[in-house]
Amino acid sequence: MPELPEVETVRRGLAPHVEARRVLRLDQRRPDLRFPFPDRFADRIEGRRIVAAARRAKYLLLRLDDGWTWLVHLGMSGRFTIADPGGKGPAKARSAQAGHNSGWALIDKHDHVLVELEGGVRLVYNDVRRFGFMDLIETAREDDSPHLARLGPEPLxxxxxxxxxxxxxxxxxxxxxxxxLDQAVVAGLGNIYVCEALWRAGISPKRRAASVPGLRAQRLTEAVRAVIAEAIEAGGSSLRDYVQADGELGYFQHAFDAYDREGTPCRRPGCGGTIRRIVQSGRSTFYCPDHQR
DNA sequence: ACGAGAACCTGTTTGC
DNA sequence: TGCAAACAGGTTCTCG
Structure with a gap:
């Protein structure tokens, strides 16, 4: 999934197409994703104008002109893309497994929400694993919404x-x-960028959190900031499912120093260590035992 | 109260 | 080659 840089990349891709446009039609093709959609979801969005595409942590926030915000979380495999009316480009990137015709050209069986905006713009929300979700929250009180209330600071x-x-x-x-990984500590990091940030900061992933104060914490914030900024710059990472709003792939995965590099030489100059993979709370951690202490 | 693990769901990769 | 287990970017709930 999309971690912060991927969501930011999607936001930037969608913004010029959706901002100031009215939603003409929203086709919600199933009752739930990870959670049920809110009541009258489509009704409450159809006819509204999207005034801005914002982001908080890994949440995409589409501000509507009636004081509500359409909140989207991409979960692990969610994609929110601009559909090409010609059926090329993004449709191809969405791996056009035989779908059926619904008047929207060929759609994939995991295309769960289809949106038509003014000017012929069409959006597709596709989510194979359905860990994503959507909600409607009051813009003026969004910081109190259950989704956003407990988030820590943005890394940047x-x-x-x-x-x-x-x-x-x-x-x-x-x-x-x-x-x-705790979103209350810092908001928007996921498994990949946590591994990358710890590698850069030279801190062992196994180290007790409370033993990272002072200078180490300072170095860690700088590493987090740098990794996130560079990843956004590169258009995010493209693993199995992730694609940008226009269907293009991101490039940051070519820059991984630790993630998914088990058994390869540590890339830190002069280190000479070998990247190891361990499992922490059920998830893979990649790190260099030699320089990460 | 805190932290580890399971659960949610589907597709792909790995290993025997 | 075939099948089953392991694994995948996240969050939230339960259990100890």
């Missing part, structure tokens, strides 16, 4: 500094790897 926000991270990690016995 200046408020995310060494002192703030130290404070968030205080008293935590869990490994630093797990702590960074």
């Amino acid at each position: 926000d200046p408020a995310f500094d060494g002192a703030a991270l130290s404070a968030a990690l205080r008293g935590k016995n869990t490994p630093i790897k797990a702590a960074l």
Whole structure:
């Protein structure tokens, strides 16, 4: 899934196509994704104008002109793309497994929400594993919504500094790897970028979170910031499912130093270590035992 | 109260 | 070659 850089890339891809456009039709093709859709979901969006495409952590926030925000989480395999009226490009990127014709050209069986906007713009939300979800929240009170209320700082926000991270990690016995995946500590990191940030900061993923204060925490915030900024710059990572809004693939995966590099030489100059894979709270961690302490 | 693990769902890769 | 187990970017709930 999409971690913060991928969601930001999707946001940037969608924004010029959706902003200031009215939603003419929304076709919700099943009652739920990870959770049920809110009541009268399509009715409450059809006829509204999308005034802005924003993002908080891994949430895409489409601001509507009636004071509500259409919240989208892509889960592990969600894609939100611009459909090409000609059926090429994104349709191809969505791996056109035989679908059926619904008046929207050929659709995939995992295309769960189809949207038609003014000007002939069509959006497709596709999600194979259905871990994603959508909701409608009041824009003025969105910070109090259950989805957003407990999120920590954005990694690129200046408020995310060494002192703030130290404070968030205080008293935590869990490994630093797990702590960074906690969206209340810092919002938007996932398995890949946590591994990358720890590699850069030279911190062992097994180290107790509370033992990363002061200078180490400072270095860690800088590593997180750099990894996230570079990944956004590269248009995100393309693993199995992820594609940008226009169906193009991201490039950051070519820059991984740790993630999915088990058994390969550590790329840190002069290190000489070998990347190892371990499992922490049920998920793969990739790190270099030599320079990550 | 905290932290580890399971559960949610489908598709692809790996290993015997 | 074939089949089954392992694994995949996230979040949330339960259990100890």
